[in-house]
Amino acid sequence: MTLDTVKHAGETPDVEQPWAELGLKPDEYARIRDILGRRPTGAELAMYSVMWSEHCSYKSSKVHLRQFGEKAPENDALLVGIGENAGVVDVGQGYAVTFKVESHNHPSYIEPYQGAATGVGGIVRDILAMGARPVAVMDPLRFGAADHPDTKRVLPGVVAGIGGYGNCLGLPNIGGEVVFDACYQGNPLVNALCVGVMKHEDIHLAKASGTGNKVILYGARTGGDGIGGVSVLASETFESTGPAKRPAVQVGDPFQEKLLIECTLELFREHLVEGIQDLGGAGLSCATSELASAGSGGMRVELDRVPLRDATLSPEEILMSESQERMCAVVAPGKVERFLAICEKWDVIATVVGEVTDGDRLEIFWHGEQIVDVPPRTVAHEGPVYERPYARPDWQDALRADDANKLPRPERPEELREQVLKVVSSPNQASKSWITDQYDRFVQGNTVLAQPEDSGMVRVDEDTDLGVAVATDGNGRYTKLDPYAGAQLALAESYRNVAATGARPLAISNCLNFGSPEDPAVMWQFAEATRGLADGCLALGTPVTGGNVSLYNQTGENAIHPTPVVAVLGVIDDVNRRTPMAFSDEGHLLYLLGDTEEELGGSAWSQVVHGHLGGLPPAVDLDREKLLGEILIAASRDGMIDAAHDLSDGGLIQAVTESCLRGGKGARLVVPDGLDAFTFLFSESAGRAVVAVPRSEELRFSDMCGARGLPATRIGVVDGQEIDVQGQFTIPLAELREAHEETIPALLA
Template identity: 45%
Template sequence: MSTTSEPLPPNPDPVLNVAITPELVEKHGLTPKEYELIKEIIGREPNLTELGIFSVMWSEHCSYKNSRPLLKTFPTQKADADSPNQVLIKAGEENAGVIDIGDGWAICFKIESHNHPSAVEPFEGAATGVGGIIRDIFTMGARPVLLTNSLRFGDLSSAQSKRLFRGVVHGISHYGNCIGIPNVGGDVYFDECYEGNPLVNALCLGVLRHDQIKRGAAKGVGNPVYYVGPPTGRDGLGGASFASRELSEESAADRPAVQKGDPFMEKLLIEACLEMMAVDGLVVGIQDMGAAGLTCSTCETAGRGGSGIEIELDKVPQRETGMNSYEIMLSESQERMLVIVQKGREKELEAIFEKWDLHAVEIGTVTEGEDMVVNQHGSPVVKLPAAKLADEAPVYVREAQEPAYMAECRTWSADSLPAPDKATLESALGKLLSHPTIASKRWIYSQYDHMVMTGTVVEPGSDAAIVRLRLDGKKEKLIAIANDCNNRFCWLDPYTGAKIAMAECVRNLACSGARALAMTNNLNFGNPNKPESFYMLKESVRGLAESCRTFDLPVVGGNVSLYNENVNQKIDPTPVVSLAGIVDDPAHVTTQYVKGAGEQLILLGGTPDELGGSYYLKIMHGLKTGAVPAVDLEAEKTLVACVLSQIAAGRVKAAHDLSEGGLLTAVTEMLFAPEATYGAKLDLSALTGKTGAGVAAGSGVGGKAPSVPAGATRLDALLYGESQGRVLLSVSPDKAEAVLAAARDAGVPASVIGEVQTEPTLTCQTAETLSWDVASLRDGWETTIEKAMSPQA
């Protein structure tokens, strides 16, 4: 029973005597109605420390008060209860979800944002984002085995974007490399909409046995509560609240809200915690001190356990002198955990942490009732109902309104563009490959140690990364990971754009030989109080939820990052999708690179006629408009099944999905093999349904225009349009007919469009021949980001 309404006794901490004014409530990100609700819940006025606690726990970052109704539409378990790879820990139940991978083993993975901190302090913001997501994984009892990241920056010609980009990549590489977990890739986009408001989404995946799963619940009255890890400082105060408001000049100067990370300390913490959790029956519950620090870890463990919790702040290790209760409770100092230990076994835990030279201090106990009680200087300074803090934040259903520009964009027609001549069609390929979003990300991933732990099978750069898990020294599992989201599509149509993000991620796994298991997501949006921004969030979630149900992929967790706006603009809606998959046979591992001359290039999925939202439209015409490419989720399922069946049959040398840049971009990327640069001879004449449409008169041989394949009314749409549901395969000549027959039987459009050759020249035959030097294309593709980030640039 709660007794929070009883007045707290006097305490010498001066912060507790601060008067709570409307201005102070507003500064803490709480509305007048929310403040009245707080008083109703606790039956009295809160003191400043209690106000701060409600502020962080009821922030969007911790409570999802603007997004929770939407998130409930995600499936959290597979629809087919008899299918393999069932979810063992569902989204929202713990720090991260857990899904079975067979033979008594499971993976645990999650993605989270550190956007606002990275905008203020890019190195520390990104580094601590990596550290935080790692803690979410090993808290579950899993050993972290891989990292990826999904990054968004402004135009790379901007000095500010370069500074943020350099700092973020340095922070990610520093933390991951020092801690010794391979960073195997991710996705990176550059767009003006992210100027000054970068997105830094970090993912970690770990592996564990079913019997190693740990819960974050405080149970067992009388069980001691331990603080483990380094001392608490004043860094990171109010970080959760900071992440739940728009960026402004005031918040940009809020440097104390950015934490400081120590990867070497976290490495010790990982090993100590995993050793501790391996001792049978020692750990009752465990929770990392991430957002909202000691506040979140205490009230959430008590709430999950249906119990109360009482802690003594005087026992909390402190890095700085004179810290008051507000500072200790709200500090987000890194590399700290809260552990509930089985009573009578305290010495076992203390011995483990002493071995690793880390603090392990008993600071409290699990109690009867439902209150979180915090004592300092001999008397209570906080007395609040734990479950109401953790689970009963107000929930809002905001007004949603489609932005006016979307309808206008949908009416745009490619007929308004000039017909492309040969020179335009040829120059476009080099320009697309040299755009930082499409260009090689080697400058980034060369700074990451992606081979540490010696398990990386497919390195960064292909459609998906693959890591080998060695289990008990005997069994092996191959896990694939990919991230995706094209913000331009989501800006034009968030519902369809979100479905495209999901479909592309599934294709990326399939092209690597992996079947998808489950999804985590990071929903990056603007201010939900603005109807247009909330519309984008609502529609994106609708698209993702529909896609998950179609592919039968459960959501095992994720993160919502709202208020991604600054004084000048808001970001495009960016619902990042991350999928983990499994490769059932090592022989099925596939990359996007062709393996040798003579291989046949087969296009699966046909030649739709779409240019809306494409990078061709942006780069060649300066436009961000048009109807988003259509996506047929059932057709995508059929395509993915076809690709996986052909890989399993041993017929596929390379596979690559078509996305940014379209058909020619995808073909060229396949020719950039690690060991050699190949060429290809493409012949689209077999697809020709009509000639002379959509190209400049007289641009072909003898005054004839290049022919346009059936299904396309413009040659630029055929070559550079970003229509969905398409994959390129490279197969041996003797396997081509079997692949075509299998596709035909599956109902998947398929055509041989060319052949790989040793000479690094790409030719594309229509009514005339378009040609490119592949070595020159590769040079532009490989060096764009490196040149932009050189000290001389």
């Protein structure tokens, strides 16, 4: 077979090419020909196809994502924003923290273990590429119905992949979520987050500058696994026939990644790197084009120098391969020898594959023959931009009119008690310890809070006890009812979770999981959710630092619930002042902060007891969320509260149950005047938290809330070994614990 060189492509304009099989549209292929002034070579076609895929180019979402920049709040803490591998924020004392959440949804359905494992590996390399040491990971997960047979196939593999890869890297898994819903049956969501720490001067960016500087590929050899990988898998819907395309899923080696991390950090310490990019989605196609595009010149690459695991790979396959544990660095000629020596010390393969040129082209050669000659920006940053049609779906009004507040409610205390047990033992509200116990949460010794706390928290500086807290949240049921409000509720809950532990929210990352952008109803959901999130971040003063869009999450015609997952990062000056969720001291007074309304749309109660989704989600008041956060942070800092837990899914009774079981102490609760017991226990009104206040601090705490205008209602006391809702029912903690902790093991045994 004749090598398809640039010269050959110019001489054979009519050769048929598999552009459609590679996911390109007719107009996209025509545009590539227009850019090049000829037909593309096979290698060029491979590069454009993966880089212009939905996963890599954001071609359907760009027009909406611009709001995150246009509406960005003023925030002096933001050091690196959208556009780099991950965002970076200043947390004080000369430290910077980088964090990001991404998706690995489709690969994890096809091959649960490797799909999830390489999702962790990829996000860790994104953080590493910014110049930071990765210090923690988190995993927001969504699966199909808990009792569906395929959930037993997917969930254990995903959990084992996350735990296996993260544990081998020695990274604590400090938080996340596990949600079950039939809408995710054929399309689970496996989102992964990583946090990294560095000094300000250690920040690195993905750019290739300096004519004559060398391009070095280092890490694992390139193999045939993951050819097309997420760049193709994440750009199309699944068919209802089930898993396929296994070769497209990457295979991970966490031990190789651990060597790569330590090797890279030593390279950074010796200031040997001018620019760096990890190899993730789109592999070498992405790394070379993005480095060249962001730099000041061009790049020449000798592709035949790339170390291979499979000698039969074609140039196109090498460029498309998404084999894991690889990085690409730009290094000054005088530093190459030392760079290679450090790689050898860590047993990391490193090869000079190219150099930065003074031109403006990305040129790739194969055994001396030129197979790529492209303007790099057209590959990496100037792909298609679609303004997809969107329209509010016809069914939205009927869904919202189906009011959950009108569902039948328990009429007797015994029935109320029964429904409490039913909710707290339901798969979504039950303990996830069967899952989280498979993760190492405390490796490295700097984890101060981890699952099931409201947010994970790690110590950044061991001398001063400076720390950061991170939480992830997202409620697809709320967002299905109202995409604008649902996205803001996800932001508000994550913000509240961080504040509840005593940390001050600084910035967000997000992973926007939606169905097919070719469906106008889905695009309306996406447009509204993005608008809601941008407006919410502006109101709360928390800029979006980066994130990920995952589209085509549907099987056949069935799209998932729109699921924007929001990660909020906050800073705490002294982790010793953190607030845990556990009620652990008898006699402490319980206060409910915020207003409780009759708000049951999308609630856990409506889902568990009635199998219902309809009505309106809880109202959002971002000014109240901000005030609540300020109160929780001040109370934590000044020692006024000993425990705090935000109220969200399942309402007050869920929060109280979790805090009682966490601390091993019961609670006596009194229904406040003006509320009925049912609404008091199950409402999911936003902007609320329950706190435990020492009696010695009650006056100071209540005065602070009163002075700031935050409703604070005394609702009970920490006491005994049962939850006693006075005048209604009593449930021993032992009975609650059994109900709460046995559900997941029983389903997945």
